Amino acid sequence: MNSSKNKQSIVYHLRQEHDGQTLAAVLKELAEDASWGQVKKWIQRRQIQVNGNLCLDEARRVSSKDVVKWFAQSLSKPIEVADIRIAHLDDYLVVVEKPAGVTSVRHFHEQRISTRRRQLQPTLEELLPPVLAKMQRLRWPPLPPVGMNRGKRNTNQSRNERKPSHVQNSKKLPPELQIFPVHRLDRDTSGLMLFARTHAAEQKLVGMFRRHTVRRQYQAFCKGTVDPQQIRTWLIRDRGDGVRGSLDQDPSAEEQGAALEAITHILASEPIVPKSNQAYSQLTCRLETGRTHQIRIHLAELGHPICGDKIYHKLADGQVIEDASQAPRHALHSHLLEFTHPFSGEHLRFEMPLPADLKQWLKRLQSDQQS
Numbered sequence: 001m002n003s004s005k006n007k008q009s010i011v012y013h014l015r016q017e018h019d020g021q022t023l024a025a026v027l028k029e030l031a032e033d034a035s036w037g038q039v040k041k042w043i044q045r046r047q048i049q050v051n052g053n054l055c056l057d058e059a060r061r062v063s064s065k066d067v068v069k070w071f072a073q074s075l076s077k078p079i080e081v082a083d084i085r086i087a088h089l090d091d092y093l094v095v096v097e098k099p100a101g102v103t104s105v106r107h108f109h110e111q112r113i114s115t116r117r118r119q120l121q122p123t124l125e126e127l128l129p130p131v132l133a134k135m136q137r138l139r140w141p142p143l144p145p146v147g148m149n150r151g152k153r154n155t156n157q158s159r160n161e162r163k164p165s166h167v168q169n170s171k172k173l174p175p176e177l178q179i180f181p182v183h184r185l186d187r188d189t190s191g192l193m194l195f196a197r198t199h200a201a202e203q204k205l206v207g208m209f210r211r212h213t214v215r216r217q218y219q220a221f222c223k224g225t226v227d228p229q230q231i232r233t234w235l236i237r238d239r240g241d242g243v244r245g246s247l248d249q250d251p252s253a254e255e256q257g258a259a260l261e262a263i264t265h266i267l268a269s270e271p272i273v274p275k276s277n278q279a280y281s282q283l284t285c286r287l288e289t290g291r292t293h294q295i296r297i298h299l300a301e302l303g304h305p306i307c308g309d310k311i312y313h314k315l316a317d318g319q320v321i322e323d324a325s326q327a328p329r330h331a332l333h334s335h336l337l338e339f340t341h342p343f344s345g346e347h348l349r350f351e352m353p354l355p356a357d358l359k360q361w362l363k364r365l366q367s368d369q370q371s
């Protein structure tokens with residue numbers, strides 16, 4: 001285990017002996033003189049991140065690849081149902097304005113976790129059903145299916161435990177409240193996201209993404225000046241240091257199974273502060289393919305990582321590109337989604353302005369650079 005610290009935080013890099021232990025147990029071991037009660041309070045008070053994500057689950061199992069970070073101050077609250085906005089809803093699909101700070105869907109390793117643990121840090125997929133219920137004037141939470149002992153309660157349960165959860169396993173909901181993700185946005189990426197509402201719609205929409213007939217545009221803010229261009233590389237899961245990246249050349253026949261072609265179009269580039277000594281750019285990017293972290297990787301490999309990116313500011317050769325922007329998160333926002341409705345044939349176009357956190361940061365950055 002290695003750790004680094006400053007006045008506001010401590011970072012712990014876990015080792016093999018920590019594989020399979022709970023987060024609470026690891027923190028108890030690593031934090032000198034901390035009691036079990038103190039460790040649990042840190043987690044409950046939103047002072048712990050795992051791999052850059054807030055973690056409120058003391059029973060989470062960690063691994064040697066994990067990075068645990070302790071903060072002196074509480075972090076922002078997890079996204080709640082009230083934070084979710086719907087841009088479009090019909091019988092087949094829903095377009096959501098995803099806020100930053102929420103994971104799109106539950107990781108497959110967490111599919112079987114309890115409702116209580118889901119409540120600690122719900123995904124967008126789990127937050128949407130109660131929003132849909134309210135819009136459709138349906139009961140929430142829904143009644144369990146007939147035959148599942150409706151109304152029976154354990155008399156030993158506390159009053160709080162009897163209250164219905166606002167987060168449930170979305171796979172077990174009635175059809176009118178079920179949703180099916182057809183693409184993803186990173187946890188700290190804000191913007192427009194599309195869900196199907198039926199299996200038939202899911203199949204059609206997934207096919208549209210595969211054929212690149214859904215137009216997706218992003219606003220990205222990066223260090224330096226970038227010219228409009230097309231970026232085409234082959235992405236792999238591990239570039240040699242455990243981080244995703246591009247191959248140096250087109251893959252060989254042996255490599256093609258592990259490498260995925262990724263194409264990003266930089267459509268426009270505008271300087272944020274034209275007269276500044278420290279150049280920053282606002283880019284409009286269109287995805288032709290939609291690989292994991294694609295825009296973030298492509299810009300970093302050009303030498304212009306996205307402001308606030310905690311992963312790709314370090315290149316495969318070990319070089320670190322300093323980031324003085326003080327962005328609150330990686331400054332990437334999915335601002336446009338455009339496609340033809342798979343059933344009605346209607347042309348649909350949705351735009352979402354920059355959210356408040358990026359607007360405030362951009363204003364502050366411009367003010368700092370001009371002073």
